[in-house]
Every structure is written in C-alpha cells, then in structure tokens.
Amino acid sequence: MSVSSLEKYLPENALPFLRKWFGEYYIHIKITRGRNSKLGDYRKMPDKSHQITINSTLQPQLFFFVLTHELAHLIAFEQFGRKIFPHGAEWKHTFREMLLESISVYAEDLKPMILKFSRSPKANFMASPELVKYFHIEDFHDESSYIEDLNIGDRFLYRKHTYIIQEKRKINYLCKNLDTGKIYIFKPLARVEKLN
Known part of the structure; x- marks a missing residue:
C-alpha cells in the first residue's frame, strides 16, 4: 500500500510527515477491521521488509497517532539496532521527536494532550486517560x-x-x-x- 493510499484515513497535512518517515523503507501497511486487543502493530518481516497493521475504524487523528507509534518502532530499530527494548528509551525518544515534529497535524484542543503525552510516551494508548477520553468523546451517548x-x-x-x-x-x-x-x-x- 502506498503512502498516498492512506490519505482517506488521515487528518489533513499528515502525508508529508509520512512520506519523510517512510523514506526508503519497504513497508507493507495492512488496514484491518477494528480489533479490541490493539490499535496497531509493527513487525520486521523475514525478507527485511516491515509490516504495520492498523485498525481502519480509528478517527483520522488517532489513526495518524497510532501509525506514528508503529513507525517509531521501525525507525528506532533501524537506528539503534534490534537489541533495544520495543518500548524502551530509544523508542520513546524516537516517538517523542515524531510527535513534536508533526504536532501541527493535530486539532488545537488535542495539541496540549499530545505535548503532555510526548514528555514520556507510553507503550499503551490506554495508559493516557486524557487521550482515551478525547478519542471516545462520541461514544458517551x-x-x-x-x-x-x-x-x-x-x-x-x-x-x-x-x-x-x-x-x-x-x-x-x-x-x-x-x-x-x-x-x-x-x-x-x-x-x-x-x-x-
């Protein structure tokens, strides 16, 4: 799947960041039906390519946030080696930098939450009550x-x-x-x- 074909899932102005982050990596993006167990997933494939799965049911800003999380795994492993912890210091640093670089993509009321989250990124989206509540706002009915x-x-x-x-x-x-x-x-x- 090309970066451009992700556009329908993304907020405005997200594609330039993805093009930069995808760089020369060969990445298979799989859009899945909604999963209760996870929002996204990253794997290095045996042929040295990369696979990212992401739920199709996510709101555009959450889709971009989760995709950024998964791409941070790829970039951290490529930069620091495969022996790093999946959600260790290197991944946190990479994810933080990507969130700050792309902060303009997020809505004004979401930006402060993204900035706060970026100070110490969590492995699990559910560990951030503010973000969980923000993205479930329509579900309160x-x-x-x-x-x-x-x-x-x-x-x-x-x-x-x-x-x-x-x-x-x-x-x-x-x-x-x-x-x-x-x-x-x-x-x-x-x-x-x-x-x-």
Missing part, C-alpha cells in the same frame, strides 16, 4: 462507562460476561467473573456496561 467511574461492589457487563468489582490495586481493578468465578484485572479505562 451509549450505555458504557469507564470502570474507574464505578464503585467497589458494582456489577457490570463486559463481552457478554457479568463481573463484580472486588478491589482496586494501585490503578487497576480486580474483578470477579460471576459466570466462571475467575478473577481478572481491568485497566481503569476499560469500557463496561454498568448493571443496576
């Missing part, structure tokens, strides 16, 4: 809630299973699946449906 907005003892539905919040540990929540009796850890920004 539905019946779902963030688990952090519920109380200990509240029951909720998640992927057709009923859970009860048992306790909070640091920032995560221990929840019991009432169908199986098993205990699971939920991140604070997991979207769930509260039960009365």
Whole structure:
C-alpha cells in the first residue's frame, strides 16, 4: 500500500510527515477491521521488509497517532539496532521527536494532550486517560462507562460476561467473573456496561 493510499484515513497535512518517515523503507501497511486487543502493530518481516497493521475504524487523528507509534518502532530499530527494548528509551525518544515534529497535524484542543503525552510516551494508548477520553468523546451517548467511574461492589457487563468489582490495586481493578468465578484485572479505562 502506498503512502498516498492512506490519505482517506488521515487528518489533513499528515502525508508529508509520512512520506519523510517512510523514506526508503519497504513497508507493507495492512488496514484491518477494528480489533479490541490493539490499535496497531509493527513487525520486521523475514525478507527485511516491515509490516504495520492498523485498525481502519480509528478517527483520522488517532489513526495518524497510532501509525506514528508503529513507525517509531521501525525507525528506532533501524537506528539503534534490534537489541533495544520495543518500548524502551530509544523508542520513546524516537516517538517523542515524531510527535513534536508533526504536532501541527493535530486539532488545537488535542495539541496540549499530545505535548503532555510526548514528555514520556507510553507503550499503551490506554495508559493516557486524557487521550482515551478525547478519542471516545462520541461514544458517551451509549450505555458504557469507564470502570474507574464505578464503585467497589458494582456489577457490570463486559463481552457478554457479568463481573463484580472486588478491589482496586494501585490503578487497576480486580474483578470477579460471576459466570466462571475467575478473577481478572481491568485497566481503569476499560469500557463496561454498568448493571443496576
């Protein structure tokens, strides 16, 4: 897939940054259906090319943000070698520089959040409550809630299973699946449906 064919997924003025970052690398971009487990993924292929998968359902600014995250993996590995940690200091430095370089692509109300995030980029998008809430803004009309907005003892539905919040540990929540009796850890920004 060529850089230009990504245009329909991107915010305005994003293509020049992608053209620069893609450079001479041979990159396969795969646009996938929405995945709950991840927004994007990077892999070095056996033939020395690179593969990036990214969810097609993302809003343009989030699509660009996730693509920047994945390209930062490629660029960091190419610059610093394959022995670096995937989300280590080299990746953080690379991602930070790319975010700052492309800050003009983002909406005015999003720029302060991107700047704040760039100070110490996180491996997981879900670790940034401001960004998660910003990009889920249209979803607030539905019946779902963030688990952090519920109380200990509240029951909720998640992927057709009923859970009860048992306790909070640091920032995560221990929840019991009432169908199986098993205990699971939920991140604070997991979207769930509260039960009365």
